[in-house]
Amino acid sequence: MPISLIQPEFKVKIDYDKCHKCGRCVQQCGWGVYSFNERPIPDDSKCRACHRCVTYCPAHCINITKNDLAYRTNDHWDPALRKAVWRQAETGGVMLTGMGNDKPYQNIFDHLVLDACQVTNPSIDPLREPMELRTYLGRKPDNVDVEPDGQGGYRLKGGDKISKNIKLNTPIIFSPMSYGSVSLNVHKSLAMAAERLGILMNTGEGGLHADLYPYQDNVIVQVASGRFGVNPEYLNRGAAIEIKVGQGAKPGIGGHLPGEKINKEVSETRMIPQGSDAISPAPHHDIYSIEDLRQLIYSLKEASGYKTVGVKIAAVHNVAAIASGIVRAGADYVYLDGFRGGTGAAPQIIRDNVGIPIEIAIAVVDQRLRDEGIRNQASIIAAGSIRSSADLAKAIALGADAVGIGSTALMAMGCHLCQGCHTGSCSWGLTTQKPELTRRVDPEWGAERLTNLVNAWSHELQEILGALGVNAVESLRGSRERLRAIGLDQQTCDILGVKPAGR
Ligand code: SF4
Numbered sequence: 058m059p060i061s062l063i064q065p066e067f068k069v070k071i072d073y074d075k076c077h078k079c080g081r082c083v084q085q086c087g088w089g090v091y092s093f094n095e096r097p098i099p100d101d102s103k104c105r106a107c108h109r110c111v112t113y114c115p116a117h118c119i120n121i122t123k124n125d126l127a128y129r130t131n132d133h134w135d136p137a138l139r140k141a142v143w144r145q146a147e148t149g150g151v152m153l154t155g156m157g158n159d160k161p162y163q164n165i166f167d168h169l170v171l172d173a174c175q176v177t178n179p180s181i182d183p184l185r186e187p188m189e190l191r192t193y194l195g196r197k198p199d200n201v202d203v204e205p206d207g208q209g210g211y212r213l214k215g216g217d218k219i220s221k222n223i224k225l226n227t228p229i230i231f232s233p234m235s236y237g238s239v240s241l242n243v244h245k246s247l248a249m250a251a252e253r254l255g256i257l258m259n260t261g262e263g264g265l266h267a268d269l270y271p272y273q274d275n276v277i278v279q280v281a282s283g284r285f286g287v288n289p290e291y292l293n294r295g296a297a298i299e300i301k302v303g304q305g306a307k308p309g310i311g312g313h314l315p316g317e318k319i320n321k322e323v324s325e326t327r328m329i330p331q332g333s334d335a336i337s338p339a340p341h342h343d344i345y346s347i348e349d350l351r352q353l354i355y356s357l358k359e360a361s362g363y364k365t366v367g368v369k370i371a372a373v374h375n376v377a378a379i380a381s382g383i384v385r386a387g388a389d390y391v392y393l394d395g396f397r398g399g400t401g402a403a404p405q406i407i408r409d410n411v412g413i414p415i416e417i418a419i420a421v422v423d424q425r426l427r428d429e430g431i432r433n434q435a436s437i438i439a440a441g442s443i444r445s446s447a448d449l450a451k452a453i454a455l456g457a458d459a460v461g462i463g464s465t466a467l468m469a470m471g472c473h474l475c476q477g478c479h480t481g482s483c484s485w486g487l488t489t490q491k492p493e494l495t496r497r498v499d500p501e502w503g504a505e506r507l508t509n510l511v512n513a514w515s516h517e518l519q520e521i522l523g524a525l526g527v528n529a530v531e532s533l534r535g536s537r538e539r540l541r542a543i544g545l546d547q548q549t550c551d552i553l554g555v556k557p558a559g560r
């Protein structure tokens with residue numbers, strides 16, 4: 058066998074003086090790094106630095122370090138590019154990866170700061186005064202009026218014609234992740250947490266497993282190009298329906314779930330043969346225009362008794378015009394997925410080089426819809442690496458109604474961003490269908506951690522709103538005057554509609 062030119066990325070170091078020789082590391086590593094011969098023996102070349110063994114070693118005697126192999130300095134050819142050339146020369150194939158774009162593009166959220174009240178407009182103490190985080194997704198009427206209800210009270214004029222909205226107790230939902238790309242226990246955790254929090258989870262493109270039926274009022278069911286698991290019952294079970302056109306991690310290309318991940322239950326949920334590859338085409342073969350999209354939106358509404366129907370797209374260059382067309386086609390929300398969004402599997406070249414940042418996409422879409430006088434006709438959900446309540450608040454100030462969290466939700470359940478999701482061997486039991494790994498996520502444990510995370514962010518968002526002197530998240534939406542930029546060029550500030558700090 059020819060020797061590989063690529064050296065291991067990480068070193069697994071064990072302090073054998075402390076090691077109990079218990080073998081737990083052998084059992085915990087999903088990637089088979091360890092063999093055992095009187096003591097654990099690691100094969101560095103297989104390690105992905107997922108830290109599962111480190112976390113579970115009772116003697117705390119494992120250390121994973123970066124392999125500090127010195128490459129001859131070359132500012133044009135960083136080591137990752139050199140390794141990619143060697144890997145492709147070995148395999149001749151497209152390099153696959155998981156999770157999100159990790160390239161050092163400027164992170165715009167980190168260059169935006171929020172305002173706070175001082176002397177004249179008092180801030181609000183969220184511990185002592187009510188602070189409203191409830192958010193309603195869907196079309197809002199152009200205006201509302203009331204009329205006497207004939208019983209001494211009032212009712213909304215034409216109330217029966219006002220579109221249904223979906224209530225979120227806090228402006229956060231769990232992003233689409235399909236059963237198949239993640240385990241059923243992960244789906245259960247998300248669904249249970251969504252129900253407890255009064256928010257929504259999203260099936261992704263893999264259908265709805267029967268175990269999630271009890272949580273259907275907190276589930277968005279997705280319709281993607283592969284139509285996996287889509288039938289009238291599926292559409293009617295969801296609280297809302299989402300047409301997936303694009304994904305931030307891999308704009309413009311379809312999906313591919315390898316046959317090894319299509320076990321009996323995944324195959325039944327997706328309505329495809331067991332062991333067959335689940336390939337979703339890049340386009341929907343019935344959508345070639347906004348008119349076609351409109352037809353699908355209204356077909357889904359007809360089939361489901363006029364449920365909320367949203368459209369998910371990747372953030373790309375012309376995103377504002379695309380979103381405008383989507384809203385005019387009748388969508389109740391537009392889900393924007395930025396280029397840092399995660400994925401179960403994507404070609405690395407696409408993940409790292411296609412799409413635009415979510416911050417830019419939110420700002421230009423919100424502005425375009427306002428300029429065209431149709432902002433009230435649809436909600437904006439923003440996703441693609443919302444990492445903290447600060448990102449959440451900044452996304453809302455830029456114009457989003459709510460945010461979606463996917464990678465962050467997986468991190469709440471143990472993910473260490475090792476980018477090995479496409480291998481199906483996730484040591485944390487998240488992006489795998491291997492029974493010995495999936496049982497590592499207890500749905501009750503997962504739901505509790507997700508609930509804690511969203512509750513913590515909600516409290517922090519209340520603190521931010523209080524500092525801004527507003528008592529409802531509604532008052533922050535699209536309020537770019539409450540943001541300032543530090544270290545962004547003028548053109549980016551203009552696109553964002555944000556002034557530089559000091560002005
Ligand atoms: S888990 Fe830790 S203590 Fe147990 S065999 Fe592995 S390195 Fe040794």
Ligand code: SF4
Pocket residue numbers: 069085086087088089090091103104105106107108109110111121484
């Ligand atoms: S892949 Fe994860 S579990 Fe396996 S040796 Fe590396 S850090 Fe430990």
Ligand code: SF4
Pocket residue numbers: 107155156467471472473474475476477478479482483484485486487488
């Ligand atoms: S989900 Fe698992 S495989 Fe994917 S990045 Fe996280 S820890 Fe790694």
